[in-house]
Amino acid sequence: MKQFIEPQSVALVGVSRRTGEDANNILENLLSYGYQGRIYPINPNTSEILGIKTYSSITEVTDHIDLAVIATPRSLVPRLAKECSESNIQSMVIVAQGFTDANDDQGKQLQKEINNIVQSSQTRIMGPNTFGTANAFLNFSSSFIKVKMQKVPIGIICQSGIFFVGFPETPLVGKGIDLGNTCDIDFADGLEYFENDRETKVVAMHIEGMQDTERFINIARRIARIKPLVALKTGRSEQAAKAAQSHTGSLTGKKEVWDAALGQSGVIQAGDLEELLDLAKAFSILPLMKNPEVGIITVSGALGIMTIDGCRHSDLEIGKLSDNTKKLLEAMSPPWLNINNPVDIWPATLTSQSTMKPLMDGLEILLSDDQLGAALFICAAFDEKWSTELCQSLTELATIHQDKALACCIYGPNGNEAIKQLQYAGRVAGFPTPERAFRALSQLNKYSQLRGGL
Amino acid sequence: MKQFIEPQSVALVGVSRRTGEDANNILENLLSYGYQGRIYPINPNTSEILGIKTYSSITEVTDHIDLAVIATPRSLVPRLAKECSESNIQSMVIVAQGFTDANDDQGKQLQKEINNIVQSSQTRIMGPNTFGTANAFLNFSSSFIKVKMQKVPIGIICQSGIFFVGFPETPLVGKGIDLGNTCDIDFADGLEYFENDRETKVVAMHIEGMQDTERFINIARRIARIKPLVALKTGRSEQAAKAAQSHTGSLTGKKEVWDAALGQSGVIQAGDLEELLDLAKAFSILPLMKNPEVGIITVSGALGIMTIDGCRHSDLEIGKLSDNTKKLLEAMSPPWLNINNPVDIWPATLTSQSTMKPLMDGLEILLSDDQLGAALFICAAFDEKWSTELCQSLTELATIHQDKALACCIYGPNGNEAIKQLQYAGRVAGFPTPERAFRALSQLNKYSQLRGGL
Numbered sequence: 001m002k003q004f005i006e007p008q009s010v011a012l013v014g015v016s017r018r019t020g021e022d023a024n025n026i027l028e029n030l031l032s033y034g035y036q037g038r039i040y041p042i043n044p045n046t047s048e049i050l051g052i053k054t055y056s057s058i059t060e061v062t063d064h065i066d067l068a069v070i071a072t073p074r075s076l077v078p079r080l081a082k083e084c085s086e087s088n089i090q091s092m093v094i095v096a097q098g099f100t101d102a103n104d105d106q107g108k109q110l111q112k113e114i115n116n117i118v119q120s121s122q123t124r125i126m127g128p129n130t131f132g133t134a135n136a137f138l139n140f141s142s143s144f145i146k147v148k149m150q151k152v153p154i155g156i157i158c159q160s161g162i163f164f165v166g167f168p169e170t171p172l173v174g175k176g177i178d179l180g181n182t183c184d185i186d187f188a189d190g191l192e193y194f195e196n197d198r199e200t201k202v203v204a205m206h207i208e209g210m211q212d213t214e215r216f217i218n219i220a221r222r223i224a225r226i227k228p229l230v231a232l233k234t235g236r237s238e239q240a241a242k243a244a245q246s247h248t249g250s251l252t253g254k255k256e257v258w259d260a261a262l263g264q265s266g267v268i269q270a271g272d273l274e275e276l277l278d279l280a281k282a283f284s285i286l287p288l289m290k291n292p293e294v295g296i297i298t299v300s301g302a303l304g305i306m307t308i309d310g311c312r313h314s315d316l317e318i319g320k321l322s323d324n325t326k327k328l329l330e331a332m333s334p335p336w337l338n339i340n341n342p343v344d345i346w347p348a349t350l351t352s353q354s355t356m357k358p359l360m361d362g363l364e365i366l367l368s369d370d371q372l373g374a375a376l377f378i379c380a381a382f383d384e385k386w387s388t389e390l391c392q393s394l395t396e397l398a399t400i401h402q403d404k405a406l407a408c409c410i411y412g413p414n415g416n417e418a419i420k421q422l423q424y425a426g427r428v429a430g431f432p433t434p435e436r437a438f439r440a441l442s443q444l445n446k447y448s449q450l451r452g453g454l
Numbered sequence: 455m456k457q458f459i460e461p462q463s464v465a466l467v468g469v470s471r472r473t474g475e476d477a478n479n480i481l482e483n484l485l486s487y488g489y490q491g492r493i494y495p496i497n498p499n500t501s502e503i504l505g506i507k508t509y510s511s512i513t514e515v516t517d518h519i520d521l522a523v524i525a526t527p528r529s530l531v532p533r534l535a536k537e538c539s540e541s542n543i544q545s546m547v548i549v550a551q552g553f554t555d556a557n558d559d560q561g562k563q564l565q566k567e568i569n570n571i572v573q574s575s576q577t578r579i580m581g582p583n584t585f586g587t588a589n590a591f592l593n594f595s596s597s598f599i600k601v602k603m604q605k606v607p608i609g610i611i612c613q614s615g616i617f618f619v620g621f622p623e624t625p626l627v628g629k630g631i632d633l634g635n636t637c638d639i640d641f642a643d644g645l646e647y648f649e650n651d652r653e654t655k656v657v658a659m660h661i662e663g664m665q666d667t668e669r670f671i672n673i674a675r676r677i678a679r680i681k682p683l684v685a686l687k688t689g690r691s692e693q694a695a696k697a698a699q700s701h702t703g704s705l706t707g708k709k710e711v712w713d714a715a716l717g718q719s720g721v722i723q724a725g726d727l728e729e730l731l732d733l734a735k736a737f738s739i740l741p742l743m744k745n746p747e748v749g750i751i752t753v754s755g756a757l758g759i760m761t762i763d764g765c766r767h768s769d770l771e772i773g774k775l776s777d778n779t780k781k782l783l784e785a786m787s788p789p790w791l792n793i794n795n796p797v798d799i800w801p802a803t804l805t806s807q808s809t810m811k812p813l814m815d816g817l818e819i820l821l822s823d824d825q826l827g828a829a830l831f832i833c834a835a836f837d838e839k840w841s842t843e844l845c846q847s848l849t850e851l852a853t854i855h856q857d858k859a860l861a862c863c864i865y866g867p868n869g870n871e872a873i874k875q876l877q878y879a880g881r882v883a884g885f886p887t888p889e890r891a892f893r894a895l896s897q898l899n900k901y902s903q904l905r906g907g908l
Contacts, residue, residue, distance in 0.1 A: 021839075022809055097801060101755075102790035145836065148867050160756030165834045168869040168886065208759065232760075239772060240762035246792040247755030272889040273760055301555075301701030302614030305662065306686075306727055308694035318693060336556035338700040347551060355476055380619045382599065385475075413602050415622040416870060432622065435726040 001193035003091040004126060004133050004185070005175055007066035007140065009038040011058055011089065013080050014072035017046055024144040026071060027052065032146065033139040040065060058083050069132055069142040071095040077128065078113035085123040092125045093132035093142050100181050100249025101129050111183060118184045129248060130180025131161040134173050137199050149173050152423070153199060154284045157190035158206035159248045169416060169432075170277045171423060175200060181249045188215045195223050202283035204276055205231040205267070208244045209252045217265045224266030225454045228283040228447050231267045232276040233258045266454045268443050275439065282429040282440035286405040288448040291373035293319030294441060295366035296342035298378035299359065303409060303434045304342030307376065310435040314442035318342070325369045332358055342378075360393050367401040374405035374441050378434055380412030387414040391421040398427035407441050409434040455647035457545040458580060458587050458639070459629055461520035461594065463492040465512055465543065467534050468526035471500050478598040480525060481506065486600065487593040494519060512537050523586055523596040525549040531582065532567035539577040546579045547586035547596050554635050554703025555583050565637060572638045583702060584634030585615040588627050591653050603627050606877070607653060608738045611644035612660035613702045623870060623886075624731045625877060629654060635703045642669045649677050656737035658730055659685040659721070663704025671719045678720030679908045682737040682901050685721045686730040687712045720908045722897050729893065736883040736894035740859040742902040745827035747773030748895060749820035750796035752832035753813065757863060757888045758796030761830065764889040768896035772796070779823045786812055814847050821855040828859035828895050832888055834866030841868040845875040852881035861895050863888040
């Protein structure tokens with residue numbers, strides 16, 4: 001798998017002369033990332049593209065090549081793949097669609113020819129119907145859509161390019177593997193790569209279906225003991241299963257079977273796409289929770305109440321504050337205020353010169369309370385300046401209290417920016433609503449408890 | 455209620471001389487919005503603030519005043535409110551906290567004194583513990599936190615300032631009413647204002663509790679016949695109810711009772727804050743649905759499958775495509791592609807000069823299919839240029855097909871911007887994940903069916 005994710009040299013088979021906007025040119029993308037490995041574009045109709053020397057065929061290249069990316073119409077794929085295999089290229093990404101995901105006999109026939117290559121050689125194939133891999137730590141991606149990579153400690157294994165295209169709120173791809181139709185390289189291979197990868201703290205998976213579930217369960221169970229695995233299993237109804245068949249040719253399997261298999265493997269299941277993104281972020285940033293008691297500090301009573309509402313369906317507890325914690329908070333607040341968890345901190349700001357200081361003082365009191373397993377901080381990002389100061393202060397506090405998970409709900413006009421900023425700083429997990437922050441903590445607690453038992 | 459939301463003249467009782475960052479100065483905010491009404495700041499210690507003449511007491515003002523905003527420490531409130539009432543000011547916002555929301559006897563005593571004013575005069579009081587009102591169409595707000603208003607056709611009635619502070623993805627406050635403790639002005643009053651307000655297409659409510667539920671139900675049922683009402687009822691567990699008591703002094707009532715009451719009133723209930731925001735947007739933009747069949751067109755098969763998964767718990771149907779629709783889509787796509795709903799449109803782009811054109815052509819085919827009640831379009835916003843073109847194209851199509859609801863899931867790096875842009879244009883409702891888009895359509899369908907029966 002290393003050659004797929006950390007290739008030192010790559011052949012781009014079928015790269016087009018068309019560049020610029022809308023051209024979806026893999027070579028152009030690769031140059032734009034600043035990839036430092038050797039690149040061998042294969043195109044029989046030209047001698048250079050974007051200043052890079054091209055080759056008319058893979059057989060012309062005599063240097064060792066780690067990875068070939070085949071991006072041609074489907075009918076050419078078997079011949080080109082065979083050439084690569086015969087040139088001792090052991091790792092291949094097949095981008096083209098129209099194999100087991102297609103509706104016709106030709107697709108099935110082409111797939112058979114590819115399977116023959118895998119069976120008769122050392123060659124491993126990713127795809128077909130895939131964006132391939134991405135690695136922000138190496139400025140590499142085989143994707144024809146430009147990937148916004150960030151060096152976040154998140155590894156993703158998926159069956160769709162959407163995770164490479166990305167989502168606005170969440171830098172997701174530290175390292176990415178799009179398995180496509182999984183004709184050969186499967187989830188278990190991806191997991192094995194991430195098992196000992198120091199740049200990856202959490203592995204997020206988007207699963208439509210897979211070939212060898214037994215191998216997956218064994219490996220997942222082993223890895224979940226050392227790093228969190230989160231998964232969104234899609235294709236959960238009959239109708240969705242049918243759609244998955246024509247998307248990646250996947251047999252999705254029954255929902256109940258998957259629920260049991262993932263549970264047994266120690267994989268935390270996300271209910272939908274949004275939760276998968278939230279969990280990838282939370283698990284990549286936060287330490288484990290020692291107990292399910294959460295201390296909440298909020299500038300808005302209303303959002304505190306929504307948090308308690310969100311608690312109903314989780315194993316988390318709105319923690320009881322210790323006498324000492326209560327006493328410290330009471331000393332900051334006007335005498336008429338009822339100090340309870342969630343702690344309404346806004347009244348404390350009314351008698352303070354600074355608005356920020358009482359917020360952080362209050363939060364620090366909760367972070368220092370040994371009876372609490374995590375803290376949730378709820379605050380607005382009013383404008384850019386406030387937001388920057390807020391993120392810095394939160395990150396500083398979380399750095400001092402590294403053993404306690406700190407999640408935040410950040411609303412207000414600059415909320416999205418603040419949430420991103422917190423993720424880059426890598427100490428605090430931010431969310432736009434209290435329910436989402438609480439749900440993430442709830443799953444963190446679940447994993448924290450589960451890990452001991454695996 | 456008109457004087458609260460459309461005041462032509464406003465007295466700011468207790469406005470501070472402190473201005474600039476962090477000062478939370480109501481007068482300064484009001485000037486920054488460009489409010490054109492008359493302003494009377496009351497402060498006994500100065501003769502002007504920010505170039506505006508101040509008065510030492512409300513009794514000094516001889517002009518007619520529509521609305522007084524009282525923003526002083528709580529102990530001064532009863533005396534000042536009485537002065538306003540005696541000066542024939544019939545509408546008053548009381549900003550201060552520490553009345554029924556407080557833990558002490560003084561709070562209860564102060565509340566009694568305010569109740570006396572309401573009972574013995576024509577004066578109506580909003581609050582205490584409130585930001586008051588906001589009206590983007592008049593550049594007015596009584597909030598001490600600067601409100602980002604937008605002329606969106608959304609009215610909000612809430613019991614918290616968070617809705618005025620806002621949320622990053624959703625311009626929410628066309629007109630806003632923060633009821634705070636609801637000592638007098640209640641949800642029913644807010645609804646009556648919005649009933650015939652032409653600038654408001656949907657009313658969103660954040661309800662902790664209310665005084666007169668019977669009046670609310672009667673009025674809501676009447677209004678739901680002509681415009682959609684959506685509500686988030688919070689404080690649903692015993693613990694949350696206790697927190698609501700100290701937030702706005704509200705008695706929250708049992709969840710089951712509320713579910714029945716809101717259902718009976720024709721109010722669409724949101725499950726959490728995020729859904730409330732999503733529904734406010736969707737209902738303010740989309741036409742009603744004639745049937746529950748949704749046509750889905752997607753650049754990503756994976757997101758299509760997630761949409762079907764999201765369908766499981768709703769009354770929506772993944773519509774069967776008519777023969778004509780299928781034929782038209784087949785003509786655009788490579789022959790190996792299985793045309794089904796959701797329609798995978800990406801393969802059609804591979805043989806097209808433009809990426810955008812086949813997307814829009816495909817969508818138009820679905821919008822023209824009479825058997826479908828709504829269309830869902832799933833696409834990435836790759837970059838700013840693409841995103842702008844995408845939003846324009848979508849808005850144009852939706853303008854031609856005004857009778858069919860068009861929701862979009864927009865992912866990708868520029869997704870948030872695109873979603874906002876669509877909302878400003880006011881024809882297409884955009885969401886970051888397919889499940890959220892589908893959930894909004896599902897509630898739109900519910901309301902469409904329900905409206906006939908009210």
